[in-house]
Amino acid sequence: MAVRERLSGNEAVSYAIKQVNPDVMPAFPITPSTEIPQYVANYIANGEMDTDFIPVESEHSSMSATIGASAAGARALTATSSCGLALMWEELYVAASNRLPLALCLVNRALSGPININCDHSDSMGARDTGFIQIYAENNQEVYDNFIQAYRISEHKDVRLPIMICQDGFITSHAVENIELLEDDKVKNFVGEYEPENYLLNASQPMSLGPYAVSNYYMETKMAQNTAMQNAKQVILEVGKEFGEVSGRSYGFFEEYRLDDADYALVMIGSAAGTTKDAVDALREQGIKAGLLKLRVFRPFPDEEIAAALKNCKAVAIMDRCEGFRGKGGPLGAEVKAALYDHAKDVKAFNLIYGLGGRDFTVEEAEEIYKALQAYDKEGKPFAEYRYIGLRG
Amino acid sequence: MAATDITKITEKSSWQDITEGNQIYAAGTSRLFNTGEWRTQTPVFHSEKCKQCLLCVPVCPDSSIPVCESKREDFDYDHCKGCGICAKVCPFDAISMKEGQ
């Protein structure tokens, strides 16, 4: 029987780490992800898991040591937020191009400056082109479930890429919610033992990793990496389905909430989807056909699937919790619009920015956006695009 | 995992034939690369003068003085770059440098 508990997002992902029991975890504290290495260090101190924790002196070193451990043949991971992820920057690319299936538990937080410890997605969105798989969560249950699935995806022989399991800082990481945990043996069976084919400590065959490669090799290397990322799509779906058979909770690229017959939809990532679901329910009561597409997998980007899910909508608002400084919106807006342009040209889509640096996003604000989409559609009222929700002035 | 056959990897290889993550599962594959053609001067080994003191062996930056059963052999001209360090340290004039290859 599944175990019912009440945990914060950080506790939930740490509990999943304990159950998976990886080999090596280097980490450096940064709010709001600090609790993750703390919980893991405590589990180790009390003999509840036998991972080796490396208390490194920076996030650059935490990702560097995670890469070293993974290359050596260990199942490895780290955790961070915000500036910590930014400090790891070049290492994210190295992990991906070396094709190391390591994990990174990211607790999303705004980037400095000004220094701000609260949630937005500018950290992980900035890392969207590093070659990491990126999976996001709405709540603690999803973070837990996503981490249990992480290594099954990243270690798959057709993939072998690093994976980022993201949750919203404080809103998810520190809020205590009900959660259903799997039994330890179920997790163990689902995740399985790590048996790398090639690793530094393979006594039968020395291995060299991390060469200088001239331009005649570089593009070929990137194509192989890109193909692995495309392969990840199928693997994510298979693992999400199999996880459903074990837990009763299946996962795909995104969740469609009352989207089937929706005229107006919001597209968003993370915890604000919970808020938006309340707005959808309220608007449906009023006879407005509102729906939501909550994106779970941002890398690889499921563009055709998103376009197919939105193709019958009359107007869509794409909600970015990240500023792109291109003067026209954020990264989610750019990518969803590109998907619609390729696969569902008739759907009118607008891009909005919300929730930067932990700014609240309310049910009322969500309702207003739906109503503005309806006014645009029904009355031809111009939709004020690329505005900040909840901004003063 | 079978060893990487690097002779199958060239600057003309297709992307499918590049090793995953540029990993190489083999040792010392650089032996297949000839650096001997870099030489502008070449060491010549005079075995009759050599006392087999081996002082020339560790000073070679290019591992190009093979040793077999405590005796040095002739130079590995596929790799020797002709720096001349060995000739300079030889106490017995058993190595001289000549111009060119």
Added chain:
Amino acid sequence: MSYNFKAEMNKPERLAPGHRMCAGCGGTIAVRAVLRALHEGDKAVIGNATGCLEVSTFMYPYTSYEDSYIHNAFENAGATMGGVETAYNVLKRKGKIKDDYKFITFGGDGGTYDIGFQSLSGAMERNHDFVYVCYDNGAYMNTGIQRSSATPMYADTTTTPVGSQSNGKMQNRKDLASIIAAHDVPYVGQSTLLGNFKDLHTKAEKAIYTEGACFLNVMAPCPRGWRYPTEDIMEICKLGVETCYWPLFEVDHGKWILNYEPKKKLPIEDFLRPQGRFKHLFKKGNEDLIVQFQEEVDRRWEELQFKCSR
């Protein structure tokens, strides 16, 4: 650990030829000497910071290493090998691997004294069981001879060029071996390329087979950066030692030991004169610069003698 030179020369080579280091490079002479100190049959993982050595010894698909090898980036060779070594401990404990391994990481002075200093300091403080070897050629040679904190005062480099208003680098070099010794690691050794390589070999063997984080600082001249004829490298290294510019010492479990004291300390000019990077010091009117250089060498030498006499 007695040193049998002939037996050592008989060992199979652990750095394969065919790498692209310059003719006469001191770096690969140092690497060969350190790897030779591994006991025959012992397995090792070799790490490397970005630099000349890395881009020349593992140029895809050509690796010069007989052992497993990992290059990650410029500034993180310490942390990377810390991760490898930790993985080894865990996998060994869990019964997933059987063989014993040693861990050795190489970095130039750029990757060690400067950009990789934090990562090195962290790895040393955490006392990972590995050896970090700095092949110190006193500038960023891979990018074209820019100054580093290992560059000696008055050296002419491409970012401290000698000109009408400049005598080269204005600062003294950082004493990294002492800084690492202050981390309270089990073993630190400073050496260079000399004669039958007994000094470097002995220190490398000690570092490899001492448990915990160990550090070697090896002066490894660069003929292009220092501007001397390639064949003169061994003479230059010897002069570095005989002038006390590059003293041979070790710090073994906190005890400072001077390994060599010249019978007659040579004047610093003898070390500076053969090197093109110091040519301007021998121009008329620059005599005081050499006096200053000598004073700095003397000050450091006396300080080292004091530490080693306690």
